[in-house]
Amino acid sequence: MRFWAHDRHDFPLPDGHKFPLAKYRRLRERLVAEGVAGPEDVVASAPASWELLGTVHAASYLDRVRTGAMTDREIRVLGLPWSAALVERGRRSTMGTVDAARDALGRGGYGMNLGGGTHHAGRAAGRGYCLFNDLAVAVSALRAEGFFGRVAIVDCDVHQGDGTAELFTDDPSVFTLSIHGGANYPFKRATSDLDVDLRDGTGDDDYLFALSDALDVVGGADLVFYLAAADPWEGDRLGRLALTKGGLAARDALVLDRAAAWGAAVCVVLAGGYAPDVRDTVEINLATARAVAERAERKV
Numbered sequence: 542m543r544f545w546a547h548d549r550h551d552f553p554l555p556d557g558h559k560f561p562l563a564k565y566r567r568l569r570e571r572l573v574a575e576g577v578a579g580p581e582d583v584v585a586s587a588p589a590s591w592e593l594l595g596t597v598h599a600a601s602y603l604d605r606v607r608t609g610a611m612t613d614r615e616i617r618v619l620g621l622p623w624s625a626a627l628v629e630r631g632r633r634s635t636m637g638t639v640d641a642a643r644d645a646l647g648r649g650g651y652g653m654n655l656g657g658g659t660h661h662a663g664r665a666a667g668r669g670y671c672l673f674n675d676l677a678v679a680v681s682a683l684r685a686e687g688f689f690g691r692v693a694i695v696d697c698d699v700h701q702g703d704g705t706a707e708l709f710t711d712d713p714s715v716f717t718l719s720i721h722g723g724a725n726y727p728f729k730r731a732t733s734d735l736d737v738d739l740r741d742g743t744g745d746d747d748y749l750f751a752l753s754d755a756l757d758v759v760g761g762a763d764l765v766f767y768l769a770a771a772d773p774w775e776g777d778r779l780g781r782l783a784l785t786k787g788g789l790a791a792r793d794a795l796v797l798d799r800a801a802a803w804g805a806a807v808c809v810v811l812a813g814g815y816a817p818d819v820r821d822t823v824e825i826n827l828a829t830a831r832a833v834a835e836r837a838e839r840k841v
């Protein structure tokens with residue numbers, strides 16, 4: 542299977558900013574160093590075209606993003622300083638999810654983007670480090686290419702997938718599931734097909750029961766987008782849940798096994814992860830990548 546990367550395109554960040562810029566490169570390097578992927582299996586994604594982005598996002602919003610005319614308020618809500626490099630990177634991160642979803646459907650059932658999961662971006666607004674909604678852009682691209690199967694978005698980021706919920710609210714062919722900390726950001730929410738609010742400090746067992754029940758409700762899909770975020774981890778700076786690394790691995794197995802039982806193709810994306818030491822986030826993401834690669838191997 543292939544892994545899509547965009548981390549060679551850096552963007553400037555103020556010192557001490559919480560966005561984990563370092564995790565993407567470190568993850569790619571460890572993936573290859575530990576033999577989870579051969580160097581030729583890690584592919585750099587191209588930037589998503591403005592035309593494709595325009596099938597999901599409002600033209601006026603894209604104009605402001607492209608030209609650096611975002612308002613101060615828009616920048617504040619996004620949480621990242623605008624730069625041409627940020628926009629370039631966002632387009633590449635988005636395209637990585639499109640590419641990984643195509644892989645999932647066309648190359649043995651699995652694809653993974655070493656980025657993406659930018660689920661807070663809505664039609665006309667970037668939010669919470671998310672400039673474009675890669676999930677909606679990927680679905681839009683696949684639909685244009687003739688894929689009309691059922692889609693399930695299994696969003697296991699600790700923060701609710703408000704942008705995704707907003708963008709798919711009128712699309713009955715896409716089931717949006719978000720399982721997250723009830724007291725976490727965002728505080729103004731859109732409604733997913735199924736939202737599961739968990740109490741502060743929820744640990745492995747309660748989480749896994751709740752997720753299993755939620756997947757029962759989803760019931761099936763032809764393509765699953767799995768947001769395998771590291772931020773439900775107990776040590777995360779921005780999350781309020783208390784999963785262990787073992788619990789997160791069990792979560793990955795639960796989602797991947799359920800998708801396999803449905804006969805679904807799976808596109809995995811990273812979403813959030815804000816451990817004080819970025820190595821913890823990378824370790825969690827690496828375990829996910831390994832679990833996906835093992836399943837892809839078995840299927841071949």
Ligand SMILES: [Zn+2]
Nearest residue numbers: 698699700813
């Ligand atoms: Zn998050």
